[in-house]
Amino acid sequence: MKQILVLSGKGGTGKTSVTAALADLASAEASVVLADADVDAANLELVLQPEQEETTPFQGGVKAVIDRDRCTNCGICADVCRFDAVVRTDEGYEIDPVACEGCAACHYQCPEDAITMVPMQAGEWYRSRTRLGPLFHARLFPGEENSGKLVTTVKQHANLWAIENKADYVLTDGPPGIGCPVIAATSGTQLALLVTEPTVSGLHDLVRILDTVTHFGVKAAVVVNKWDLKPERADEIGAFCRERGLSLVGRIPYDEVVTRAMVNGQPVTAVTDGPVTAELHRIWRAMVSMLED
Numbered sequence: 001m002k003q004i005l006v007l008s009g010k011g012g013t014g015k016t017s018v019t020a021a022l023a024d025l026a027s028a029e030a031s032v033v034l035a036d037a038d039v040d041a042a043n044l045e046l047v048l049q050p051e052q053e054e055t056t057p058f059q060g061g062v063k064a065v066i067d068r069d070r071c072t073n074c075g076i077c078a079d080v081c082r083f084d085a086v087v088r089t090d091e092g093y094e095i096d097p098v099a100c101e102g103c104a105a106c107h108y109q110c111p112e113d114a115i116t117m118v119p120m121q122a123g124e125w126y127r128s129r130t131r132l133g134p135l136f137h138a139r140l141f142p143g144e145e146n147s148g149k150l151v152t153t154v155k156q157h158a159n160l161w162a163i164e165n166k167a168d169y170v171l172t173d174g175p176p177g178i179g180c181p182v183i184a185a186t187s188g189t190q191l192a193l194l195v196t197e198p199t200v201s202g203l204h205d206l207v208r209i210l211d212t213v214t215h216f217g218v219k220a221a222v223v224v225n226k227w228d229l230k231p232e233r234a235d236e237i238g239a240f241c242r243e244r245g246l247s248l249v250g251r252i253p254y255d256e257v258v259t260r261a262m263v264n265g266q267p268v269t270a271v272t273d274g275p276v277t278a279e280l281h282r283i284w285r286a287m288v289s290m291l292e293d
Contacts, residue, residue: 001159001162001163001166001167001168001169001170002168002169002170002190002191002291003159003169003170003172003188003189003190003191004022004169004170004171004172004189004190004191004192004193004287004291005037005172005174005185005186005189005191005192005193005218006018006019006022006171006172006173006174006192006193006195007174007176007182007185007186007192007193007194007195007209007213008174008176008194008195008196008205008209009176009177009178009194009196009202009204009205009206009207009208009209010176010177010201010205011041011176011177012176013195013196013197013202013205013225014195014197014225014226014252014258015173015174015176015195016038016043016044016047016173017047017258017261017262017267017268018193018195018223018225018252018280018283019044019171019172019173020044020047020048020173020267020268021267021268021269021277021280022171022193022280022283022284022287023048023132023133023171023267024132024267024269024270025269025280025281025284026132026168026169026171026284027131027132027133030167030168030169031133031165031166031167031168031169032132032133032167032168032169032170032171033133033134033136033158033159033161033162033165033167033169033170033171034048034130034132034133034134034135034136034158034170034171034172034173035135035136035137035154035155035158035170035171035172035173036135036136036137036138036154036172036173037151037154037155037172037173037174037175037181037184037185038173038174038175038176038181039123039125039137039138039139039140039147039150039151039154039175039181040140040147040175040181042137042138042139044135044137044173045128045135045137046262046265047262047265047266047267048130048131048132048135048265048267049130049265050126050128050129050130050135050137051128051129051130052126052127052128053127053128053129054126054127055124055125055126056124056125056126057121057123057124058121058122058123058124058125058138058140058150058153059119059120059121059122060120060121060122060123060140060144060145060146060149060150061102061119061120061122061145061146062102062104062117062118062119062120063095063097063100063102063117063118063120064077064085064086064095064100064102064104064106064107064115064116064117064118065095065115065116065117065118066092066093066094066095066114066115067114067115067116068091068092070112070113070114071092071093071112071114072112072114073092073093074111074112075088075093076106076109076110076111077093077106077109077110077115078093080105080106080109081105081106082103082105083099083100083101083103084096084099085099085100085101086106095115097120098143102117104117121141122140122141122144122145122146122150123138123139123140123141123144123150124138124139125137125138125139125150125153125154125157126138126139127157127161133167134158134161136154136155136157136158136161137154138150138151138153138154147175147180147181148179148180148181148183148184149184151175151181151184151185152184152187155170155172155184155185155187155188158170158172159188172185172189174186174192177209178208178209178212182209182212183212183216186212186213186216186218187216189213189218190218190219190291191218191219191220191221191287191290191291192213192218192219192220192221193220193221193222193223193249193283193287194206194209194210194213194220194221194222194223195223195225196222196223196224196225196237197224197225197226198224198226198227198229198230198231198232198233198234198237199230199233200233202224202233202237203233203236203237203240206222206237206240207240210222210244210246219290220246220247221246221247221248221249221286221287221290222237222241222246222247222248222249223248223249223250223251223252223283224237224238224248224250224251224252225252226252226253226254227251227252227253227254228251228253228254229254234251247286247290249282249283249286249287249290250279250280250282250283250286251279252276252279252280252283253275253276253279255268255274255275255276257271257272257274257276258276268280269281
């Protein structure tokens with residue numbers, strides 16, 4: 001079982017549309033398990049139209065809760081809280097769950113043992129069925145943290161499913177940027193496909209994400225999406241790849257058919273045999289070859 005991760009240095013480069021197209025191509029010749037590691041704004045499901053089969057709560061951390069029967073309103077908890085999460089009301093002290101960071105300082109300082117740290121649900125993760133294979137995805141509730149932990153949960157369950165069902169590939173639509181969710185998604189990956197665009201910021205973001213995956217010893221390849229909108233910038237990215245000894249496995253042309261396919265909830269490879277699909281076929285063959293080396 002091989003793990004492939006599709007990443008970009010920022011959002012909006014076409015990472016998800018590329019992932020969906022590669023999933024469509026891969027599923028035609030192998031068994032694939034899909035994962036969406038962008039738990040803050042998952043959108044692979046918008047293309048694959050999954051049918052949810054399992055929903056599991058995700059506990060991302062703990063929050064303080066005051067037992068009114070034991071609380072003597074001494075105010076020590078309010079004094080030690082660095083986040084102003086302990087507020088005084090007419091009924092006594094209360095914890096603001098939005099402000100509480102779960103540090104437990106109030107819990108340890110309470111002389112009456114009136115404060116308990118309670119696990120809180122921070123989101124949900126799902127196992128769904130698609131025509132291309134099972135999809136593992138998640139939703140982090142607004143304002144919650146530990147997105148890296150939720151990404152790890154999604155990937156672990158996708159990998160377990162793949163092992164148990166002898167799947168050939170786990171294909172993950174990664175989160176944008178270079179933060180904790182990206183690091184969590186990178187774990188165990190054999191190949192990271194870095195999707196960039198022909199802009200000044202595109203090259204800058206490519207350098208950032210390349211340095212991140214290289215740090216963790218992951219083999220990387222690059223795709224320039226909509227390269228023909230700014231050919232000179234695409235050439236700069238190509239020169240950078242040659243300089244770094246990096247595989248530039250494809251340059252996808254701009255085509256409005258991609259947008260129409262996404263609006264209709266389909267990978268572009270499922271609705272056209274045009275230049276975009278032909279290039280995605282070449283990209284997939286190059287990736288398979290890299291995984292076999």
